[in-house]
Amino acid sequence: MKKRILLVDDEKEFAETLAERLRTRDFHVTEAFSGNEALEKLKEYNFDVTILDVQMPGMDGIEALRAIKKLKPLTEVLMLTGHGTIETAIEGMKIGAYDFLLKPCEMDLLLEKINGAYERKSEHEERIRKALVDKLSTSPMSVLEK
């Protein structure tokens, strides 16, 4: 199954180019050009990894990260940052981002981080799945609990 990526960056040209490069490497990529647009897409779909630009007009990266983690806690977030905003990226990692990357990023490094984020999400999901199965095996009725 293709890994699902949400790419959030207000620099349209950069986002489109990066998305295309990721698609050629067999990722399923959706683009969003603002924090709000990203949240709208996240409401509708699950993504494995969100690549999030730290510096965006309107809702900034940290604000968007908080909202993403609230909406889809399992989605891993990679912060894209410039040299001037590393502090923000570190703050982002403290509140749940998987890692950060300096812009412009090398493709191999980006792929490595995406795969790492995906692995972490998969492991987390597996643990949740196991707990759910244990619960349902002993009490099928618990499936009706909200």
Add this chain to the structure above:
Amino acid sequence: MEHSKNEADKTKKGGLLSNKMLWLIVGAVCFIIIGFIVPTPQSMIEMVKEHGFGKRLIEWNVASDMAEAAWKLKLVLGMIPMAVIYFATEALPIGLVGILMPVFAYFFHLLPKKMIGKTFAGDAPLFLLGVLAMGVTVIDVGLHKRIATWILGWTKGFVMPILVLCISMSVLGSFISAHAMAAFMAPVMAAVYMGAVSANSKGEKIEHDPELAKLLLFSLCFALNVGGVGSPAAGGRNVIMMGFWSDYNVPMSFGKWMMYGLPLTPVLGLAVAFYMLFIFRKVKTKDLTPGLIAIKEETKRMGKMSYAEKVALGMMVLILVLWIFGGDGLGLGGPALLALVIPVIFGVSDWKKILGGISWDAWFMYCGALTLGALLKESGAALWLAQIFLEGLDKIHCAKGLGLWIGMSGFSGLMTNFMSDAGTTALLGPIAIPMGIMSGVPGEPWAIGLATAFATSFAHFLIVGTPNNAIVYGLGVYPDTGKNMISPIDFVKYGFGLFIISLAITWVLGFMIIYNVVGFPEGITETAKAVLMTAAQ
């Protein structure tokens, strides 16, 4: 304060059924009303007098006179609605309901204490212990995944993968924990679905085909359910029935069960496949090949078969061979216990892991069921109930043979949709066996016991009927949206028809053909009747 608020919120959310305290009280009240408030019917007093149950209970110092013996019988009967309520509402964990049986037997002095303890230490409880331990190792080393990918990895197209899925899952479900298979296969089915619909989608956006999602998940779920008829190792419910037969001195061997049950599984699996393909004939995606790559990827990811998998496979085959050809001396418990020993000796699992993985809940429930069976049999309650039911069934000409098996399996099948399958067997088995014996038809009580046990594998139409249903529902989500692929009401919509079909196949192929072809050993009805009437003689 906060805790009680949360509890109250939970109760509110889950509705009346989740109010465990309420059902705990309702069950206890039922027991008190039947046991202590309702007067003992004359028919019970006559029963304990005429059939010698009273005399025996007096000899055992369990009762001082016939009236007290009849009251003890009534107390045992009071435990049945209580257990039904607890099983159906999960007011207590099933293992704890099982423990209640000996607890009541000790505290109300319903049987001599030596007899109560014996129910927990026979061949059958050890058999189940081994079956549970084998499941722990097989799942721990991932052998179930390997087998599933071997079976499905080569398929292509649309109809063939569904046919192979249904037949293989039904046969595998006869020997390997169906819950574990459901837990592994549900996400695999979701991946197969995504691969298939993605290939069928024109743009980047995935065009979903909900009918295909339902076809894949229900095929998996129902095929695993029907696999329960194939062998005693399919689940505790079958072992419970084996235990009841042993109590009547007519034990059935592992191989013999397979002769009655295993031929049914591929046919039932095939019926699941055809029924699902017919119900979901309007699916848009008619090629699963792109999705089946997910299974091939899984196989690739697993690499070569590991040492641990080889040991687990060898252990499974050895135990199976010993169950079938090991003879009476080994019993069922002997080979099963190897599942506790082999993984530790060969270093593929450690002792604590095995102990931690065993479902003690299921084991205690099962042992409690044997205690309840003994209580019903020894007090005369089973015979009293059997006579009442037989009188009722006689009016509709279903009091023996095929009519009785159809009636009993129909009732057992309905009941298992509302409560635990093992609970259904535990409660119906002790009543069904004397019913069969009293009907006097050769082959009883095996025939009616199998009828009762087979039908507990058809919990298709309620989501809470079996953990398989709940697991497939819980894990069957669209990976891209996180929404459930099926809804609880879908089980009623698509499962009820299959429930009827499964029963019909069992009636025709099982009762009319296999029972006649395989036949039953001579004299088992007489042997079991002698045990039932020992006191009278």
